[in-house]
Amino acid sequence: MDTIDQVAVKREETEKDGGAPVIAVEDLHKSFGNQKVLNGISLAVSRGETLAVLGRSGTGKSVLLRLIIGLEKPDSGSVRIHGQDIAGLALDQLGEIRKKMGFLFQHAALYDSLTVEQNVAFPLQHHKKTMSKSEQSDRVGALLAEVGMEGHLEKMPSDISGGMQKRVGLARALALEPDILLLDEPTAGLDPISAGEIDDLVLKLQAEHHMASIVVTHDLHSAKTIADRLALINEGDVVIEGNFEELQGSDIEFVREFLRHS
Amino acid sequence: MVNSFMGPLNKFFEWFGDLGIFFWRVVRAAVTPPFEFRELFRQLDEIGSMSLPLVALAGAATGVVLSLEARYSLTRFGAKSLLPAAIVFSVIHETGPIITGLVVSGRVGAGIGAELASMKVTEQIDAIEASAVNPYKLLAVPRILACVLMLPLLTLAADLCGLIMGWVAQALVEPLSFHQFITNGFNGADFNDLLPPTFKTMVFGLIIGLIACFQGMRTQGGAAGVGRAATSSVVLSSLFVILADVVLVKLILIFFP
Numbered sequence: 001m002d003t004i005d006q007v008a009v010k011r012e013e014t015e016k017d018g019g020a021p022v023i024a025v026e027d028l029h030k031s032f033g034n035q036k037v038l039n040g041i042s043l044a045v046s047r048g049e050t051l052a053v054l055g056r057s058g059t060g061k062s063v064l065l066r067l068i069i070g071l072e073k074p075d076s077g078s079v080r081i082h083g084q085d086i087a088g089l090a091l092d093q094l095g096e097i098r099k100k101m102g103f104l105f106q107h108a109a110l111y112d113s114l115t116v117e118q119n120v121a122f123p124l125q126h127h128k129k130t131m132s133k134s135e136q137s138d139r140v141g142a143l144l145a146e147v148g149m150e151g152h153l154e155k156m157p158s159d160i161s162g163g164m165q166k167r168v169g170l171a172r173a174l175a176l177e178p179d180i181l182l183l184d185e186p187t188a189g190l191d192p193i194s195a196g197e198i199d200d201l202v203l204k205l206q207a208e209h210h211m212a213s214i215v216v217t218h219d220l221h222s223a224k225t226i227a228d229r230l231a232l233i234n235e236g237d238v239v240i241e242g243n244f245e246e247l248q249g250s251d252i253e254f255v256r257e258f259l260r261h262s
Numbered sequence: 263m264v265n266s267f268m269g270p271l272n273k274f275f276e277w278f279g280d281l282g283i284f285f286w287r288v289v290r291a292a293v294t295p296p297f298e299f300r301e302l303f304r305q306l307d308e309i310g311s312m313s314l315p316l317v318a319l320a321g322a323a324t325g326v327v328l329s330l331e332a333r334y335s336l337t338r339f340g341a342k343s344l345l346p347a348a349i350v351f352s353v354i355h356e357t358g359p360i361i362t363g364l365v366v367s368g369r370v371g372a373g374i375g376a377e378l379a380s381m382k383v384t385e386q387i388d389a390i391e392a393s394a395v396n397p398y399k400l401l402a403v404p405r406i407l408a409c410v411l412m413l414p415l416l417t418l419a420a421d422l423c424g425l426i427m428g429w430v431a432q433a434l435v436e437p438l439s440f441h442q443f444i445t446n447g448f449n450g451a452d453f454n455d456l457l458p459p460t461f462k463t464m465v466f467g468l469i470i471g472l473i474a475c476f477q478g479m480r481t482q483g484g485a486a487g488v489g490r491a492a493t494s495s496v497v498l499s500s501l502f503v504i505l506a507d508v509v510l511v512k513l514i515l516i517f518f519p
Contacts, residue, residue: 069392091396098394105392109385123393172393 020083021046022180022212023068028077030063030236037063039236040077047179048210050202052217052227054258060236061216062106065182068214069103070094081180099127101180102173102211106188108165110157116168117153120144123175143171147201163194170201174209181205181213187222199225220262232258284476288406291398298404305408309370313416320365321420324357325349325428333435343446346438349428350447355459358421360507363466365420366413367499371474374405375495378478379488387479402479406471413467414460421460454518462510466503473499 021044030038037060045051053061066072068079070086078085081097089097110119120140124131131139144150147167157165166186173181186202187195199222206213206226217223223230224244231241232255240247240255247255332348378401381387390397429443474495481491 066388071388071391095394095396098392101392103389103392105385105389107385109389111381111386111389112384123395126393126395172389176394 022082023214024080025064025068026078028067028079029075030060030067030072031075037236041233041237043231043238045212045214047212049229050206050213050215050227052215052223052230053233054217054220054223054230055233057218059233061233062184065103065184065214065216069098069101069182099176100178101182102178104166104169104173104183104186106185108169110165110168112157115153116144116149116155116157116160119157119168120171120175123172127176139175143174146174146205147171163190163198166190166198167201170205174205179211181211183213183215185217186215187217187219195219195222202226220259280480281476285472287398288402288472291396292403292407298400301400301404302407305404306412309408310412310415313366313369313412314419316369317362317365317416317420318423320361321358321423322427324361325353325424325426326431328352328357328424329428329431333432345432346443346447347449350425350451351455353424353428354421354456358424359417359459359463359466362413362417362420363463363470363503363507364500366409366416367470367503368496370409371470371495371499372492374471374474375478376488376492378475379481379491382479382481383484383487397479402475405475406468409467409471410464411467413463417460417463458514458518462514465506465510469502469506470499473502
């Protein structure tokens with residue numbers, strides 16, 4: 001639940017942006033071979049807002065995130081980031097947009113030949129070349145402290161647990177101070193305590209950085225905790241979008257069934 | 263019947279088309295800054311220094327075999343005096359370059375294919391791309407360039423080991439100084455006998471690096487996909503090295519008679 005101050009900050013930021021959504025997905029279609037994954041999905045997320053995308057496995061939630069960051073190309077429809085359609089952009093132009101986005105992969109996707117410290121330093125080394133080594137090192141230290149991993153700089157990804165890998169993945173996603181954060185199943189495969197810690201961490205980061213965030217998850221409890229709005233998707237399109245209470249009050253059979261089994 | 267024939271044929275052309283697109287992306291990434299020099303030097307070490315013992319051993323073994331076989335054949339035809347020249351010309355013209363190409367395609371092709379495939383299936387390549395870093399520039403360009411630059415040097419090492427061990431095998435049967443062996447062997451030879459066959463291995467390096475990176479970065483599936491990428495990298499790069507050798511030998515004979 002937002003505090004009065006946080007609500008005020010969000011309102012101020014939305015007014016500053018002219019109310020335009022930071023991420024706007026419109027009528028997005030995507031198929032792989034004969035399998036239709038997304039079927040005209042539309043979503044919008046503003047600055048400081050967190051949207052949780054829920055749905056059954058294989059309904060295209062992760063594909064949606066990959067389309068938003070440009071790792072996949074849509075068959076039709078558009079993805080607008082800060083009002084700019086990313087379809088058809090050259091790789092370097094897309095790169096400029098990606099610098100404003102942080103992405104936490106489902107299995108963290110840490111570079112297994114690099115240490116924890118080098119993983120977090122990776123985006124800085126490539127995009128903050130004016131930063132000195134010591135400045136980069138300080139920034140990495142601060143990011144790892146922010147996610148509670150300050151004592152593990154020299155460890156390899158294979159030497160830390162899944163929850164810790166996700167924390168490091170989050171620190172790496174935040175390295176370039178993005179204004180968009182995309183989280184793919186941040187609590188999947190974690191025990192309830194680690195999952196709760198990740199939820200708290202996402203809430204804390206969201207309160208500090210006021211990013212536009214999309215969280216893809218199966219975990220209704222997690223979604224309820226960290227998101228301002230929830231979107232339930234089925235067969236490639238949004239079935240219902242709103243806060244948790246609105247989902248609970250829905251008489252759509254799929255929504256009721258999803259909530260019953262969650 | 264027609265479909266069973268057209269299916270693999272379509273896949274073959276599709277593979278070539280995808281390889282062409284991949285090559286174009288690599289070329290574009292290679293000529294636009296920033297350049298990944300640190301990664302290039304790491305790959306030069308990984309591909310060059312680490313392959314040197316294996317290439318040297320293969321070259322040495324080839325030199326011994328050539329010496330034994332050539333001695334037997336030339337003695338039968340009364341041309342034993344041509345033995346040093348036969349060894350030298352065989353090693354520097356063909357066996358040194360092709361043995362180096364095949365050994366590197368086995369060692370480096372499998373390594374690059376498996377490494378990149380593993381990165382692909384664990385989404386590490388996607389993470390690089392999501393960090394606004396061009397994976398062609400960071401992963402493919404340094405590996406391919408390192409293969410292109412190191413193959414001629416490794417070939418020279420294989421040639422040298424082949425010649426030394428060819429002489430040793432010869433000297434064990436019939437005493438002959440190394441100086442005399444080399445003088446007789448290179449009698450009548452010029453730079454055209456050494457340089458074009460050595461530099462043709464840059465094409466082998468391009469083939470090995472390109473195919474291994476391509477097969478690795480397009481992998482799908484888990485551990486099985488990684489295994490398939492490693493195997494196909496070795497098989498395809500070895501095959502194309504041999505095919506390229508046929509064409510390059512003909513071209514060298516035309517342009518450097």
